[in-house]
Amino acid sequence: MAQRYSLLAIMLHWLIALLIVAAFALGVTMVDIPGITPTKLKYFSWHKWIGVTVLGLAGLRLLWRLTHAAPPHPLGMPDWQKTAAQGLHGLLYLLMFAVPVSxxxxxxxxxxxxxxxGVLPLPVLIAPDPALKPLLKLVxxxxxxxxxxxxxxxxxxALKHQFIDRDGVLKRMLP
Structure with missing residues (x-):
C-alpha cells in the first residue's frame, strides 16, 4: 500500500482547500458591503462560482477516494485517533457537498x-420562496x-502530527 496520497488526490486536496478559503473570505467580505453595489454583486457571483467549482471537484475527489485507498495510518497511532481522523474526514466530505448545495x-x-x-445557467430546482429564504440562509x-x-x-x-508526533502524516499530503 502506498505511503503517500496520489498526485491527483494531493492536487484536489489543495485546490479544494484554497477554493474553500477563498469562498469563505469572499462570503465574509461581501455580506459586510452595505446595499447593492457592483462590487458586492461581483463578489456574490465569484462566491457562487467558487461554490459550484468546489462541489464539482468534491464529487471528483470522492469518486477518486472511493476507488483509491488512503495511505495507512502510522504505526502506533492510537485507535481513537484513527477513528477521530476518519470521522473528521467524513465530516469534511459531507460539508464539501452540503455547504455549496445549501x-x-x-x-x-x-x-x-x-x-x-456567467454563461451556464444551473437548473432552477425550487421557485423563489421568501418564507424559505431565511431558513436556508441560516443553514x-x-x-x-x-x-x-x-x-x-x-x-x-496535521500540525500536531508534524511537530509533536513527527510521524509523517502531513508529508503524505504535501506535493
Missing amino acids: GYFYSLAAGVPVVYL HYALNMAMLAAVALHVAA
Whole structure:
C-alpha cells in the first residue's frame, strides 16, 4: 500500500482547500458591503462560482477516494485517533457537498438563479420562496461555521502530527 496520497488526490486536496478559503473570505467580505453595489454583486457571483467549482471537484475527489485507498495510518497511532481522523474526514466530505448545495438553494429561494461563470445557467430546482429564504440562509451560515471549525481542527491535527508526533502524516499530503 502506498505511503503517500496520489498526485491527483494531493492536487484536489489543495485546490479544494484554497477554493474553500477563498469562498469563505469572499462570503465574509461581501455580506459586510452595505446595499447593492457592483462590487458586492461581483463578489456574490465569484462566491457562487467558487461554490459550484468546489462541489464539482468534491464529487471528483470522492469518486477518486472511493476507488483509491488512503495511505495507512502510522504505526502506533492510537485507535481513537484513527477513528477521530476518519470521522473528521467524513465530516469534511459531507460539508464539501452540503455547504455549496445549501448556498445554491438559498440563492434559488432568494429568486436569484445561479449562472456558472456567467454563461451556464444551473437548473432552477425550487421557485423563489421568501418564507424559505431565511431558513436556508441560516443553514448555509451554520454549515459554513461547521466547515470553519472542521478545517481548523483538521489543520491543528496535521500540525500536531508534524511537530509533536513527527510521524509523517502531513508529508503524505504535501506535493
